[in-house]
Amino acid sequence: MQNEIILKMEGICKSFPGVRALDNVDFMLRRGEIHALMGENGAGKSTLIKILTGVYQKDAGQVYFEGRPVHFRSPQDAQNNGIGTVFQEIALCSNLTVAENMFIGRSRSAFVSWKKMNEQAAEMLASLGIPASPTQELASCSIAVQQMIAIARAVAMDCRILILDEPTSSLDEDETKKLFSLMRALKARGVGIIFITHFIDQVYEISDRITVLRNGKLIGEYLTEELPQIELVSKMMGKALGDVSAIKKHEPPQAEDSVPVVEARGLSSAAGVRPFDFAIHAGEVNGFAGLLGSGRSESVRAIFAADKVTGGEVKIKGRRVKIKTPLDAMKQGIGYLPEDRKNDGIIEDLSVRDNIILALQVLKGFFRPLSRTEAEEFANKYVQLLGIKTASLDTPIRSLSGGNQQKAILARWLLTKPMYLILDEPTRGIDVGTKVEIQKLVLQLAAEGMSLTFISSEIDEMLRVCSRLIVLKDRQIVGELSGVNLTEQNVMQMIAQGGEWGA
């Protein structure tokens, strides 16, 4: 049964303004298989899924579903043809009952037979082993059960392909096990499942095949049992993008016993990082390495108090300080360029000038606004220094390209002259040229004595820039690498094996 191909995507291409999201990607799904789609952020996983489900229209390529060429115009269209999708955020109505959620919007008649609907729902819940009653309100079920009901809804619509996009990210271990047994039950029924997750261990537990994407390109399709974890990690992280050999890493001149600029002990936050220790010296560039979801961002956010800090203490130059809000952190000379540029970085409708002076302005205080000339001067200086391409300082920042937006946010923090600057994925989604510029800038700033943390999904980039890497797995620090030990091989080994002693 496993060899019958039900879905074949061939030569799929998709471009967005300035980005080639998918470049000639093939994907194949067989009946009754669980197929993991792997890749770091921006690899093209979600674009591929969105093309399959009709959210986006492909630029080139062909999709065959059960042998026939198909073209879905909308997610509704895909759903009616037997492709169900369950997203990380549950798209159900929590105030309706379980049965209503399973059947809502499916009846073509205006009248509903509640009795029949509840009976059907009960039958389906029983056959899939979902512990819920049809008449129960959805909100009273656990997240895992809600997730399962979303799946049951897809199954009730007679889906032959089920796409699960990060279904386990908000589930605990026990709930994940239950979800997996449901997935196995569906697999036995012949449903083809596309499984997207960032948890590598789960991939090895449940999937039959793995397809790896990187930077919009297909890296390959592998049988799970034939692909060692370390190779998967290396395939996902990939190789360097040439042209960057010119960068010379700066070795911090620090003595080991000098007082660190920033030191944290037992720091933890509401975002779910396990308590961790951290220290960085003047002129040092370090990095947090690990796959997405490993707690890289959460850790640095805890230092900046971007999430509610729940424990631990922070010392700045050996002095204990209280950092409860981002403003406290800023006053201590810490800057933070967030991972999600669009939602946490830019103030999209405000001008490039206002975006650049924002942090400095807030530091100066509510009653001390910069004069127009001062603001203009500061913004202009950094526009020139970083080569930000903008029509004028009054242009709303949202009309700039991603790379230029990122430079403007960088300018915002440089303007505050921070002692310690955290850069979370500063090079994501921007062109190679700007990437190299940012890397060079980081090293230059470090040479001038600033301490920086540089986080990137691309391991090569971190190896080039950082002199020390803190390796995380499953929201926990599993090790630290520096000096001669700082190699790609070692990082991957640590990520791949780090969890094994825990399991």
Place this chain on the structure above:
Amino acid sequence: MLKLRQQFERMHQLVLPFSVLVVLLIINLIKGADYFKITLINGVLYGNIPNILFGASELVILSIGMTLVTAAARGQDISIGESGAISSAIFVQYVLRSGNVTIWTILAGLMISCAAGLVIGAFNGTLVSFFNVQPMVATLILFLGGRSIAFIIDGKVSPILANPISNQIGTVIPGVPIQTPIILTAVFIVIVAVILRTTNLRLYVEAVGVNPSAARLNGINPKKVIFLTFLIMGVCSAVAGFIAVNKAGRHDSVNLLKFIMMDAILAVALGGNSLAGGKFSITGSILGAYTIEVLNRTLLRLEVNPEAIKAFKAVFIIILMIIASPVVRDSGRRILDKLKASIAGPAARQRSGLPQAAAPFTDRTVQKEE
């Protein structure tokens, strides 16, 4: 050239209220050429224009507060009339109970009613910013209960405010050719302008309104900023209530500033401000407030049946909102582009793809440079 264009872009938000104002004035001129005539009676200027400025004073002040609340909280305060009724009731009680009324009594009363406005603003602001209640729901409480509170403070129906100073505040001060409410409004606008110049109010409010999450990561506390806008709204309500009660000469807890929040919200929208928050123009809202007053008076002047005025006003507003909607503006731009292209040939068609060609509409065109 570029400078000019930027100036124009900054101004273009004001094009709508301004052109509506002009159209209304033209209609009035057609109706009677003496529309702009101003006469001097007993040393005071009277006429249509002074009347409009006089009549719109409360609305102008309220629309300033409403602009800030809308921008930061992404919602509206619908209790402003009630809040004004409560704070002015306190003002009236203070004045009535303090025997000899001097200018200091009135000023002290104004201060006390502003303090009451701050308390009301703090109440609404706490609900919205710290308890995350939607602004309209939070302010619905005082909208429903506010007039009863004002009545309880009054203790009886419509206490009369009969003293010469109140009368002068509501009408004219001898020797001054302009009616006092107009002067008070102007002073208020100047104070607001000074606050906007000497603080970061605009930057903070806009940052919070556009992207609260990013604002927070830049050290701004969105809750505090939203709370602050409600405090300012409270003061605006108190000042508007102060002017209204002095104009009326008595405190009518039922009808004072009744339903004025609708006009204030409309003024904000007419001023080209998004009711979903973000960037704001107080100049636009002030123009919008005056436009509404002109519209009311125009309909009266055209001898529309007073009962039917609201219907006419509604129709007028529907037309305005459709003209101002992004849908119409986008298609307007497309038609304009096509026209340009067909007139100037293929060379111009290439140029019309550039953002400059659509300068008046650039707020809708997102040109990626990558």
